[in-house]
Amino acid sequence: MIKRIILTGLLTLTISTVFSQKLRKQDFLNIEKSVYKNALKNYDIEVAKNAVYRILELEGEQSTYLDTLAYIYFKQQNYLSCLQVSNKILKQKEKKDILEFKAVSLEKLNDIKSAIDVYEKIYAINKDVVSAYKLAQLQQQLKRAAEAFATLKSGENLKFPEKLAITFPTAKKGQAQNVPFKAAYYNLMALTAYDLHNYDMAIKYYDEALKVYPDFFLAKQNKAVVKMMKDKLEKKNDNSNK
Secondary structure, three states, X not given: OHHXXXXXXXXXXXXXHHHHHHHHHHHHHHHHXXXXXXXXXXXXXXXXXXXXXXXXXXXXXXXOHHHHHHHHHHHOOOHHHHHHHHHHHHHHOOOHHHHHHHHHHHHHOOOHHHHHHHHHHHHHHHOOHHHHHHHHHHHHHOOOHHHHHHHHHHHOOOOOOOOOEEEEEOOOOOOEEEEEHXXXXXXXXXXXXXXXXXXXXXXHHHHHHHHHOOOOHHHHHHHHHHHHHHHHHHHHHHHHHO
């Protein structure tokens, strides 16, 4: 009888202790999540980040707050840490926004080849012109002009965002102009055509860019240079045939 009472008491104590520990853990979680929300309201990113780390200690790396940590590092432009956290998340599940964090982080860390690999995945998922443009930019940067042109051609007939613009330099030093995305896209197609020594194609796409945005200074300048080179080459060929 006494043994039964002792065992019952121990069992009750064990259940009570486990329940108390779970309750205490949930209380801590609620506090940390409240700290995180209040820190964001006050634009205190460091306090928010520290709260996220404590949440992860309590919830483990399966926590959705791991995504939040990647986002915080991305916003802080801490690309090395963002890359590390993004890789952890992507080992569990492939997520489009995390892939984008990884791609940008690799690019900023100057690992262009790896960034291209990730942007290829993003373009396969998104099938949009913005992803095509970004991928082609990096391909051109690595002198992979044929790949860049093929990427741009594959996106040429997709829907272009109407309000998106990209900043380009103007004739005046220190000044810039916001160029509609579609004009910037055709400008990049022209550049890659030029890299492939297809001057007629380059001029064609510079003309397309200027149709969209006639004041596009860089497209005007580049078209003039290509046209001059083309005329020079044609003149040289004519002289050699005489």
